[in-house]
Amino acid sequence: MTRKGELTGVLMENYPPFSFLNAQNQLDGFDVDVxxxxxxxxxxKLKLETPSWDVIAAGRWSGRYDICVCSMTPSKARAEVFDFPVEYYQSPAVIVVNAQNKDIASGKDLSGKKVGVISASTYESYLNKDLVIEGAEDKPLKYPFDQVQVAPYDNETVAFQDLALGNGVRLDAMVTNLVTARERIAQDPRFKIVGETLYAEPNVVAIEKGDGEWNAKVTQVVAQLKADGTLGKISQKWIGADISQ
Structure with missing residues (x-):
């Protein structure tokens, strides 16, 4: 990668405030700055590409991409195709509903409801009650709901659009990142967060499996960015708090 003088990174195009297209139609956000x-x-030099999340999360990039600074959560399945050099922030998962909703106040109220999530995400695994967070196997997750109708989306913006149509029109709720939800609600009062945090997950830098030298280099670089306060400053800029610790 350093020999070619260019780092090719992948991330999502519609995941504010982590990655999104700004008013100048340029990629911007927390993950972009990291x-x-x-x-x-x-x-x-940095080259950023935005394939679908399914393509990113499937791995086996065959050298097309060098790195994913894209809010990925480690899992056993992903560990088969990725190495995770370093964690760079923690994120709580929360329930978002239409602002007019009076039926859903906590996780147990998701039973029987149609809930939108990013496809192939940890949120989807959580609602299917088969999420295992790598490195936290000794901390069992709580599933306060019975069966949920999981509605996977390739694009979270579309899921929010469906939720905005009204209670149960296309969705009853969504499960997403607290930071993302706050960002969306600050711009659009048609939504609200309900209940307690469902769980918190580490978000890691991911690379293709098997390159020990590149793994060590990424670990070293991100550790330096943490130590000198760069990650903290980026976090304060986009999140209003330091979530990098």
């Missing part, structure tokens, strides 16, 4: 900082520390 990827830029990694490239800068490596002394190379």
């Amino acid at each position: 990827a830029k900082a990694v490239a800068q520390r490596l002394g190379v």
